[in-house]
Amino acid sequence: MRLPGSARIPLLAVFIVGISLFHYLTPLHLPALHDLFQRLYYLPIILAAFWFGLRGGLGTAVVVSILYVPHVLFQWGARPSLELEKFLEILLYNVVGGITGYLSQKEEERRNELERAARRLEDSYRTLRGQADLIIGIEEQLRQAERLSALGEMSAMLAHEIRNPLGSIRGTAEILRDDFSPGDRKFEFLEILIKETDRLNRVVEDFLRLARPLDGEKKRCDLAAELRELVALQESEATARGVGLSLEAGEAPTVAGDRERLRQAFLNLILNALQATGEGGRVAVSLAMRGAGGDTPAGVEITVSDTGRGIDPAQREKIFTPFFTTKEGGTGLGLVITQRIVEAHGGTIGLESEPGRGTTFRVWLPV
Numbered sequence: 001m002r003l004p005g006s007a008r009i010p011l012l013a014v015f016i017v018g019i020s021l022f023h024y025l026t027p028l029h030l031p032a033l034h035d036l037f038q039r040l041y042y043l044p045i046i047l048a049a050f051w052f053g054l055r056g057g058l059g060t061a062v063v064v065s066i067l068y069v070p071h072v073l074f075q076w077g078a079r080p081s082l083e084l085e086k087f088l089e090i091l092l093y094n095v096v097g098g099i100t101g102y103l104s105q106k107e108e109e110r111r112n113e114l115e116r117a118a119r120r121l122e123d124s125y126r127t128l129r130g131q132a133d134l135i136i137g138i139e140e141q142l143r144q145a146e147r148l149s150a151l152g153e154m155s156a157m158l159a160h161e162i163r164n165p166l167g168s169i170r171g172t173a174e175i176l177r178d179d180f181s182p183g184d185r186k187f188e189f190l191e192i193l194i195k196e197t198d199r200l201n202r203v204v205e206d207f208l209r210l211a212r213p214l215d216g217e218k219k220r221c222d223l224a225a226e227l228r229e230l231v232a233l234q235e236s237e238a239t240a241r242g243v244g245l246s247l248e249a250g251e252a253p254t255v256a257g258d259r260e261r262l263r264q265a266f267l268n269l270i271l272n273a274l275q276a277t278g279e280g281g282r283v284a285v286s287l288a289m290r291g292a293g294g295d296t297p298a299g300v301e302i303t304v305s306d307t308g309r310g311i312d313p314a315q316r317e318k319i320f321t322p323f324f325t326t327k328e329g330g331t332g333l334g335l336v337i338t339q340r341i342v343e344a345h346g347g348t349i350g351l352e353s354e355p356g357r358g359t360t361f362r363v364w365l366p367v
Contacts (some may be wrong), residue, residue, distance in 0.1 A: 008051050012060060015044040020067045038089055041068070045093055049100035053108060057101025061094040068093075147322065162204050170197040203333075218256045218345075223300060223365075224249040224287055226263055231285055234270055242279035245270075249287040252300045253367045257345045265341040268334045269304040269361050276308035276359065283307075290364065299347070299367055305360040311353040319351065 022037045041064045049057030072086040173193045180187040231247040238245035266285075273283040284305045292298045311319060320339045342349045347365040 008047075012044045012048055015047075016041075016060070016064055016067065019044075020071070023068070023071050038068075038086070041093060042096060045097045046100055049097055050104045052101070053105030054098065054101035057097035057099075057104070058094065059097075061097030064093055065090045163201070166197055166201050166204070170194055170201075173197065218258055220254040221257045221259045221262060222254050223262070223302065224252060226259065227266060227285055227287055227302070230263060230267055230270060234267075234274065237271075238274055238283065241274060241277070243274055243277045244282040245274070245285075246282070247285045247287075250289065252287055252289045255300060255345070255365050255367055257365070258341075261341045262345070265338040265363070266302065266304070268338045269363075272334065273304050273306035273308070273359070273361075277306045278308065281307040281358075289367075297366055299364050302363040302365070303360055304363075305358060307358040310355040310357055310359055311351070312355055316351070316353060320349075 019037055019040045022040075023034065026033050026037070028034070045057060045060045045064060048060035052059075068086070068090060072090070173190050177187060177190040177194070180190070227247055227249055231245060235245060270283065270285065277283055284303075286303045286305075288301050290299050290301045320335055322333060322336045339349050342363055342365070345365055347363060349361065349363050351359060351361045353359040
């Protein structure tokens with residue numbers, strides 16, 4: 001256990017005073033004991049040198065010399081040869097105290113320098129680690145941008161090649177359906193054909209939305225008014241599913257953005273929440289102002305929460321990946337489009353989910 005600094009000086013004082021008392025109180029006809037006590041002085045001198053450096057070693061040696069000199073002069077004065085030996089010993093005290101203190105001080109300075117270097121290396125490592133994580137994040141964004149770029153080119157070609165034939169197929173199926181009564185099996189098959197045609201058309205529309213550039217004109221947009229309108233439009237859908245739908249919109253400033261794109265993003269989130277919530281559940285939409293904090297400027301936060309089955313932790317990282325979906329008949333593009341719209345407006349989107357207790361999407365947009 002390392003001795004506290006406040007206890008070191010009293011300990012040295014006890015050593016020095018104790019050894020000096022032994023010298024003065026021990027009879028001179030016991031020279032062996034005096035030789036032992038004389039050597040014991042080195043203990044506090046060396047300790048002081050290790051603990052306090054050059055000043056400590058020399059200072060302690062001087063104190064020892066001052067206490068020891070009267071003993072030499074008055075008690076050993078009758079023996080000149082021994083007196084000279086004692087004075088040489090006093091000189092040696094100071095030499096040992098000075099050299100040991102100097103070496104100890106240099107070692108302490110070296111240790112402090114090494115500790116500073118270690119701290120600098122640790123700070124550099126943390127900085128490099130942060131930069132490496134940033135580079136990895138940028139590389140991932142670039143890979144995603146490349147995938148979206150390729151997807152955009154492909155979707156543009158698919159739109160022209162698929163949409164017109166789909167329209168023709170749907171129109172033909174509707175004409176043929178009119179020739180049969182609702183109870184006929186051919187009528188049912190044609191109904192299925194029309195529904196599947198509509199589903200394929202929605203996939204193509206999603207491709208088009210993903211491929212469409214997002215650098216359109218931005219105007220001041222009242223998010224509270226847009227959310228009220230979207231919630232009102234989805235009331236019938238929520239009622240049909242037996243799901244409660246509510247909106248809590250506090251005071252919030254307008255944001256600069258593309259009104260239609262933002263409506264599309266929030267509509268995707270609301271529809272996903274309604275589809276993920278079973279009968280008797282609730283979907284809550286809220287809008288609130290968030291003040292600046294740390295590196296985050298002031299902004300508006302929109303949350304869409306549901307009481308559905310939640311998202312499995314293993315699937316959470318893939319939720320914004322193109323074509324990944326947990327819904328039957330889903331395209332896996334809705335959330336990708338939503339994320340792209342939000343990020344194009346300088347915002348962020350994240351989610352919190354617990355299996356069996358629902359999911360909350362949080363969108364932050366700068367004001």
